[in-house]
Amino acid sequence: MSTPHLDVRRATLLRAIQIETRNARVYDSLAQLFQGYDDSVTAIFREMAAEERQHGAELEHRYGERFGPLPSPAEEPKExxxxxxxxxxxxxxxxxxxxxxALEVGLRAEETAREFYARESSRTTDPELQKVYRELAEFEETHVRLLNEKLAEKRRTRSSTVR
Amino acid sequence: MAIANPIAPPAVSEETLQRPWRFDVFARWPWLKRLVRMRTFQFLAILPNLLLFYLFLIAGLFGTPVGNRNIIIVFVWILWWFVLITVMVPLGSRVWCTMCPLPFFGDWVQRRAVVLVHPGKSPGTENRFFGLHRRWPKQLSNIWLQNLGFLFLATFSALLVTRPIFSAVVFGVLFALATGLALVYRLRTFCNYVCPISGFLSLYAMTSTVELRSVDKNECLKCSSKACIRGSEKGWACPWNVYMGKLDRNNYCGLCFECVKSCPNDNISLFVRPFSTSDVILRGYDEVWKACIMLVLALTYSVMLLGPWGRFKDWANVSEVRNWGGFGLFAAGQALLALVIFPGLYYLSIRLAKWYAKADSIPTKELFLKYAYALVPMGLLAWIAFSVPLLMVNGSYIVSVISDPLGWGMNLFGTAEFPWAPLWPEWVPFIQVPILLAGFYYGFRGMHKVGRQLFSDPAQLYRSLLPPAVLLLAVTLVFLKLFVG
Incomplete structure (x- = not known):
């Protein structure tokens, strides 16, 4: 029989997976929206959609390790x-x-998520849940770093082109 | 077992807290929402105007050349103009665009449908569009064409408002342009970048007491389809290319209500709000110049049509007086005033504001763009003050022309011989003065609202406001002098 704490941990991780999946769809939409305008913007949104799918898959893997098979998709996360x-x-x-x-759009989203999970980790009293939140915060931190690197690279390329 | 939600709902954003009062019209009157959701809604709104415009074109081409006896002149330049500037824009934002017949044929060929929606895939959308669906050149993706187009037409306004054939040709060209551009470029390219009427509507819609917005911005954040801008099987992709999720000003929302139909979360509504309070930021030089051009044109029109200086009127009226030298002077002077002198004066006031407020940390460009909103309500209300006597003095032509729209001697409703009878002309200045003062008040208030976000020190704020406020006051006094002598 599952305990309330276990349910909360499971729900938290499940929600993180659902959010990654939803974000992949958002990036797909944004990529399609910019079709025929700037191809590089479309490409970057596609890239971010693929990354979000990959993040979702990684989290699914972690979920499977901890809680067993993923339940069938529930309703969309409200948060x-x-x-x-x-x-x-x-x-x-x-x-x-x-x-x-476009990269800043992704970066801001990842930063918000990182801050949210970090805040929740410091708020909760359940050590196991705290661990899940901390893991998620670190997970998002990796994405923030990745996007920052890409952004720096783009800015470097642009300024060298300008020169 | 139900579990407690470990995640608190997001805090109310600062933006939401600062948002002025607004009243959800669709929530209060759901039948109105049902009405705009009908697929036939926009077609039914456009159809009467399409028929009227057809009549106007016929009247312009085949009716009497006497302006005040021809329906195209009387209905368009007296009645329509008055209703547009004094009622539709301040109270209904871009509601004229909801019913404008100019893009009708363009939409038709682009969608191959008048009422129905075609789901499918055209670049950027979830709808199937026809035509070349090209991207409008990036360099022209602004309202400079509209600025110059309106200034150009305004230069020939004496022709436009007196010669039916000229008005018919201009409207014919606009019809053709709207249709042709829709065949080549995507969505409402004509409305967004070319239509000279759309340009000033976009500017003055900022002051309007209505707005179409998302009800809950968090819903839009969670929405993965972005159907409001990309379209769906229920509605066309936003013809104006506006994203409702973050929309914060009226300028480019043409109130077609397609997003109300396509939003999967039922999250778009029409709101009523106070006049000239919410949208107070101009975002580019093109918009600032639009504000300058419109204000200067209100001034030159007032000089030309209402002032005591017959010479200026003669210069503008080149088709009758044939004084090409005078017309050249008038056209050059007007363009110089609108494009160089007045924007220059405004720029100077901003430089002074920066110096007087010791606002070295704020870039001049930022202050120039942000304080320019003051020119928006001032310009709109100056135009309203200018338009009041047009209707009160010439309104009786509407009664006579309705019985004889082409000036062919018909008398359809028995009013063809209705005499020219100005309506209480002695009251005109008493109406104009409070309107102009309201323009100054709202202009200053808008500037003050923006300024509060820039300066935390009240003394610095008021110092920064002083030079542009003096310019605004000078403009008000010039109008007062013109209108009430």
Missing amino acids: VIEAPDLDDPEALIFDSMTVEQ
Whole structure:
């Protein structure tokens, strides 16, 4: 019989998986939205969609190790936690989206998630749940680092092109 | 066993807390939502105007050349203009765009449907569009074309408002352009970048008392389909290319209500809000110049049509007076004033504001863009003040022309001989003065609202506001002088 704490841990990890899956779909939508505008923006959103799928798969693996087979998909998570979104609602009108801005969309989402999990980890009193949150925060930290590297690379490329 | 949600709901954002009062119209009157959700809604809104425009074109081409006897002049430049600027824009945002017939044929050829939606895949959307569906050049993805187009048409306004054939040709060209561009470029390229009317509607819609927005922005964050902008089997992709999830100003929302139909979360609603309070940020030089152009044109029109200086009127009225030199002077002077002198004065006021407030940390560009909102309510209300006498003095032409729309001697409703009778002309200044003062008030208030976000020190804030406020006051006084002498 499962304990309430176990259920919460399971639900937390499950929600993290669902959020990664949802974000992959959001990036797919954004990639399609910019089709025919800037191909590099479309490509970067596609790349981020693939990464989110990969993150989801990694979390699924961890879930399987801990709690057994993944349950059939429940309803969409109600929380925002990590939600990539366009900053500028008029970006398509002014054709102003750049690759850097696209990466910043992803970066902000990952940072929000990292901060959220870190905050929750310090709030909870259940050591096991704390461990799950900490793991998730570290997981997001890796993605933040990855996106920061990409962003730095893009900025470097752009400034060298400008010169 | 039910488990407690370990994750607290997200805190209310600062933006939500700062949002002024708004009233959800669709929540209060759900039948209105059902109405705009009907697939036939926009077609039914456009159809009467399409028929009227057809009549106007016929009247322009084949009716009397006498302007005040021809329906295209009287209905478009007196009635429509008055209703548009004094009622539709301040109270209904871009509701004219909901019913505008100009893009009708363009939409039709692009969608190959008048009412139905075609699900499918065209780049960027979940709908099937026809035509070349190309990307509009990036360099032209702004409202400069609209700015120059409106200024160009305004230069020929004397022709436009007196010669039916000229008005018919201009509207014919706009129809053709809207249709042609829809065949080549995606969505409402004509409306977004070319239509000269759309340009000033976008600017003045910022002041409007209505807005179409998402109800809960968190819902949009969670939405993976982004159907409001990409379309779905229920609605077309946003023809204006606006993303409702983060929309925070009215400028480019044409109120077609497709997003209300396509939103899978039922999260879009129409809101009523206070006048000139919410959208106070201009985001580019093109928008600032639009504000300058519109304000200057309100001024030159007032000089030309309402002022006591017959010479200016003669210069503008080149088709009758044939003074090409005078027309050249008028056109060059107007363009210079709108594109260089007034924006220059505004720039100067911003430089002074920066110096006087010792605001070295704020870039001049930022202050220039942010304080420019002051010109928006000022411009709109100046246009309203200018338009009041147009209707009150010339409104009786509407009564006569309705019985004889082409000036052919018909008398359909027995009012063809209705005499020209100005309506309480002695009251005009008493109406204009409070309107102009309201323009100054709302302009200053908007600037103050933006300024509060830039300066935490009240003394610094008021110092920064002083130079542009003096310019605003000077503009108000010039209008007052023109209107009430």
